Amino acid sequence: MKQKLVVRFLMGFTIVVLVGSISLLFAEEKKESKKDPIKIGALFALSGPASSIGTPTKLVAQMVTDKINKEGGINGRPIELVFGDTESDPTKALMVAKRLVEQEGVIALIGPTRTDSGMAIKPYIEEKGIPTIMTIGGDPVIAGGKFGSYKWTFKTPQRTSTAVRKIYGYLKKQGIKRVAIIHATDGFGRDGLSWLKDIAPEFGIELVAIESFDVNDADMTTQLTKIKSSNPEVVICWTIGPAGAKVARNFKQLALPMPLIQCHGQPDPKYIELAGTAAEGTIMPSTKLMVANQLPDSDPQKPIVLEFIRLYKDVYQFDKQYPINTHSGYAWDALMLLAQAMKKAGTDREAIRTELENIKGYVGVSGIFNLTPEDHNGLGTDSLVIVKIENASWKLLEM
Amino acid sequence: MLVPQYIVSGITSGSIYALIALGFSLIYNASRIVNFSQGEFVMLGALFTISFSQEQNLPLWIGAIASVLVVTLIGFLLESGPLRRAKSKNHLILVMLTVGASIFIQGTSMLIWGKESKTLPPIGGYDPIRVLNASFIPQTVVIIATATVLLVLLSLLFYRTKIGKAMRAVAEHPEGAALLGVPVKNLVTLSFGLSGALGAIAGILVTPLTTMSYQCGLMLGLKGFAAAVLGGFGSFSGSVLGGILLGLMESLGAGFISSTYKDAIAFLALLGILFWRPTGLFGEAKTYRV
Structure with missing residues (x-):
């Protein structure tokens, strides 16, 4: 008797599940044929240490998708973003990328947030042939050589080497030769260090001291003291996030007489908030977003940057929670580039990839993109400006 | 010439x-x-103070006191909730519960305060004090003074009062203590509340130096844990000296050897000390008669 009941229950359950899943399938299909959206996967760090960068990137991705869809989408078809959370973890990033491609069937990917996450998903997307526009700082993803081919991988943020050249170019004009470096020991910091070392001879710069710190350290005065004793003309700090502000404070605490230069990851109101008065006088390379109003009217990027700021601040009001920083535009540019390629190439992955490689003169928020099969970033030093913090605001120092 | 600053x-x-x-x-x-939620108490103390003082516009010291009270309450709740209601009283399981609580507190804090780093103004400003060739901001003095005062208060509490004696009895042998009429549960709850307060005070004082966000408690907690192990777990003076020794090992390692390997140097030294004295510098080796 009892067994019969169990059998009946099991049968009933099976039927319910079957009917349920079939009707779900139909529902899914209906939706598909009605709107026929193009699915794009967007994976960012929505939790974990990099989430303060990943979350606003996601908001901007949605904002620009709405804009593209309002303006007619991709030849009439709307873009549908499918989001994934990398949890700031390379392993999770790879799992999310696989899920987006294999279960959600996305055509292309944008993201992830961190260089190590980018490196983790790269072999997979290269093997599968998924056009991917990354929003990460580090260069290895599109460096080739020992880092593997980058046929399918693109990225919108400036290369580290571009930022390094911008800084060294500025120093050369000032006649500065003796430079000390303090960098974080994470992937971002080490990437910066290797470029700072490699490019220094090109500009006749001598690195007189190289020190490092962990981003969680409370105090960097030991390293800065060592740097002080090497007597450099300027100190370059290479890190992203609150650690940069801690370096600035320790810098002031020790009353180091030379200027402090931060990397292109630091132009962010948060830096001024966390470093307080110690932020005064810091020099850094930045995208034009931080000094939009100070740009000359002849700058072709000015209208785009102002439009971005208007949407971000006035229409969507993300500014209250995530004040605009130098990185805000990367997801905008990633999706705009993808949309531009898809308008010509449709949804064939190989065609999108080829089209992306040949985009010339796209005027974006982060710069004017000129991509080639060799250069999967397309931004030069002209996409950055040198800014200086004065009276707790950003001053355009040099174009 | 460089050494004073390293120290x-x-x-x-x-x-x-x-x-x-x-x-x-x-x-x-x-x-x-x-x-293992101790680091989260630190983070909560700091973030509540930031909310009270910067969003509710209360004076900093009122915000700090309110924050200490709130985190004390959270300490009470942690003990009287999940830990007391756990079916197993095995210590290992209770420790794992505190790990779970830590993850829960982190996640909730992320939803409440968001992911951005925040900071508090230091007591006495950012103007450095110069001694010999070294400079530091007044906050460092405040932290050391507070740690010393707390060390004295805790030692008095544990070794000079009846409550402290009862607490030590509970730790040594809960059943035996209960048989002698010691209110075991209340005392354990009290100790969690107190360490909530301690964590909150720590958080409020260190934030001007470290900045704080929802995930900072974890790293701070781990370093605090290492310091406690180094000094001898359970010894108050050991905790303070262990902490300062760990900091010195990191800094001198960075200064004299290499800043790239300073954490490795500090942890190697930690391992070395634990080989030499497995109970930590001030830990008492317990011997039992069988």
Whole structure:
């Protein structure tokens, strides 16, 4: 008797599940044929240490998708973003990328947030042939050589080497030769260090001291003291996030007489908030977003940057929670580039990839993109400006 | 010429570790539990103070007191909720519960305060004090003074009062203590509340130096834990000295050898000391008659 009941229950359950899943399938299909959206996967760090960068990137991705869809989408078809959370973890990033491609069937990917996450998903997307526009700082993803081919991988943020050249170019004009470096020991910091070392001879710069710190350290005065004793003309700090502000404070605490230069990851109101008065006088390379109003009217990027700021601040009001920083535009540019390629190439992955490689003169928020099969970033030093913090605001120092 | 600054820098980081290590030792002394949520108490203390003082516009000191009270309450709740209601009283399981609580608190804090780093103004400003060739900001002095005062208060509490005696009895043998009429549960709850307060004070004081966000408690907690192990788990003076020693090892390692390997140097030294004295510098080796 009892067994019969169990059998009946099991049968009933099976039927319910079957009917349920079939009707779900139909529902899914209906939706598909009605709107026929193009699915794009967007994976960012929505939790974990990099989430303060990943979350606003996601908001901007949605904002620009709405804009593209309002303006007619991709030849009439709307873009549908499918989001994934990398949890700031390379392993999770790879799992999310696989899920987006294999279960959600996305055509292309944008993201992830961190260089190590980018490196983790790269072999997979290269093997599968998924056009991917990354929003990460580090260069290895599109460096080739020992880092593997980058046929399918693109990225919108400036290369580290571009930022390094911008800084060294500025120093050369000032006649500065003796430079000390303090960098974080994470992937971002080490990437910066290797470029700072490699490019220094090109500009006749001598690195007189190289020190490092962990981003969680409370105090960097030991390293800065060592740097002080090497007597450099300027100190370059290479890190992203609150650690940069801690370096600035320790810098002031020790009353180091030379200027402090931060990397292109630091132009962010948060830096001024966390470093307080110690932020005064810091020099850094930045995208034009931080000094939009100070740009000359002849700058072709000015209208785009102002439009971005208007949407971000006035229409969507993300500014209250995530004040605009130098990185805000990367997801905008990633999706705009993808949309531009898809308008010509449709949804064939190989065609999108080829089209992306040949985009010339796209005027974006982060710069004017000129991509080639060799250069999967397309931004030069002209996409950055040198800014200086004065009276707790950003001053355009040099174009 | 460089050494004074190395030492000051080491003491600055070390005093932070020391303050956090005290909270670990307090709970351990009263219950033999290692509370891995201790770092979260630190984070909560800081973030509540930031909310009270910067969003509710209360004066900083009122915000700080309110925050300490709130985190004390959270300490009470942690003990009287999940830990007391756990079916197993096995210490290992209770320790795992504190790990779970830590993850829960982190996640909730992320939803409440968001993911951005925040900071508090330091007591006495950012203007450095110069001694010999070293400079430090007044906050460092405040942290060391607080750690010393707390060290004295805790030692008095545990070794000079009846409550302290009862707490030690509970830790040594809960059943025996209960038979003698010691209110075991209340005392354990009290110790969690107190270490919540300690953590909150630590958080409020270190934030001007470290900045704070929802995930900072974890790293601070781990360093505090290492400091407590180094000094001898459960010893208050050991916690403070262990913290400062850990900070000094990091700083001198960075200064004289290499800043790239400073964490490795500090942890190698930690391992070396633990080989030499497995109970930590001030830990008492317990011998039992069988």
